[in-house]
Amino acid sequence: MIPPGKVWLVGAGPGAADLLTLRAARLLAEAEVVLHDALVDEAVLALAPQARRVAVGKRACRPSTAQRFINKQIVDAARAHGTVVRLKGGDPMLFGRAEEEIEALEAAGIPWEVVPGVTAASAAAAVLGRSLTRRGTARSVSFITASVGEGEAPNHAWIEAARGTDTVAVYMGARQLPALAAALVAAGKPAATPLATVANASLPQQRIWRGTLGSATEAVLEAGVPVMVLIGAPAQGRLEQAPGGAEPSAMEHAA
Ligand code: SAH
Numbered sequence: 001m002i003p004p005g006k007v008w009l010v011g012a013g014p015g016a017a018d019l020l021t022l023r024a025a026r027l028l029a030e031a032e033v034v035l036h037d038a039l040v041d042e043a044v045l046a047l048a049p050q051a052r053r054v055a056v057g058k059r060a061c062r063p064s065t066a067q068r069f070i071n072k073q074i075v076d077a078a079r080a081h082g083t084v085v086r087l088k089g090g091d092p093m094l095f096g097r098a099e100e101e102i103e104a105l106e107a108a109g110i111p112w113e114v115v116p117g118v119t120a121a122s123a124a125a126a127v128l129g130r131s132l133t134r135r136g137t138a139r140s141v142s143f144i145t146a147s148v149g150e151g152e153a154p155n156h157a158w159i160e161a162a163r164g165t166d167t168v169a170v171y172m173g174a175r176q177l178p179a180l181a182a183a184l185v186a187a188g189k190p191a192a193t194p195l196a197t198v199a200n201a202s203l204p205q206q207r208i209w210r211g212t213l214g215s216a217t218e219a220v221l222e223a224g225v226p227v228m229v230l231i232g233a234p235a236q237g238r239l240e241q242a243p244g245g246a247e248p249s250a251m252e253h254a255a
Pocket of ligand 1 (some may be wrong): 015094096123173199202
């Protein structure tokens with residue numbers, strides 16, 4: 001029996017292919033198989049022209065592939081090939097279910113390694129031109145999601161985390177944005193707290209919306225695109241970036 005290959009859990013970054021790490025690009029060029037999420041852009045996959053591509057993504061509102069099946073596909077690929085890249089949007093270690101895949105690989109005796117990537121919160125902060133922290137005024141950041149998996153009990157621990165930190169980065173929060181904002185206001189976060197949504201951060205079709213927790217119901221969000229919600233001072237953005245000094249809640253084309 002040939003020894004199993006190695007699986008690299010690689011961060012693809014937020015979308016733009018040139019936000020990949022050099023290590024990620026090298027591994028893509030070497031990979032025999034690339035198992036990728038739906039979020040991964042075609043331009044990134046083009047860096048692995050020789051590889052067999054397997055789309056294994058799960059997206060809300062799209063046909064989903066159960067995680068257990070994904071784990072099996074990764075293990076099977078490693079048993080048949082030398083270099084397997086499991087390409088995940090952003091950073092694999094944030095809301096990427098990397099640990100479940102690592103546990104499946106360990107159970108199968110398959111070597112693995114993680115390659116970090118640029119996470120969506122960092123990409124959104126870059127778009128807004130505001131750092132997630134600021135000396136003296138923003139000393140803490142929370143990465144949260146209010147979204148729970150099928151069959152998982154609702155969990156409200158995120159409310160405490162979001163209430164207690166200066167900057168909040170919400171992953172997978174677009175669909176529940178009004179409910180999420182209302183829950184935070186009910187928990188005592190001021191309604192005037194700046195809130196911004198950045199859709200498709202780093203891609204040509206990126207869009208920014210700026211408002212407050214109180215006006216979050218007015219956010220115009222397209223279904224089916226990745227959206228980062230930032231709450232706190234960085235969500236104000238830098239006014240000089242707004243084309244023609246647009247009002248804070250105006251829809252902007254950021255490119
Ligand atoms: N591991 C990823 C997150 C996966 S969860 C990371 O580190 O970024 C998927 C969520 O990430 C999306 O629902 C959205 O909230 C966010 N996201 C991913 N790519 C994004 C992008 N280009 N722009 C805005 N948000 C993005």
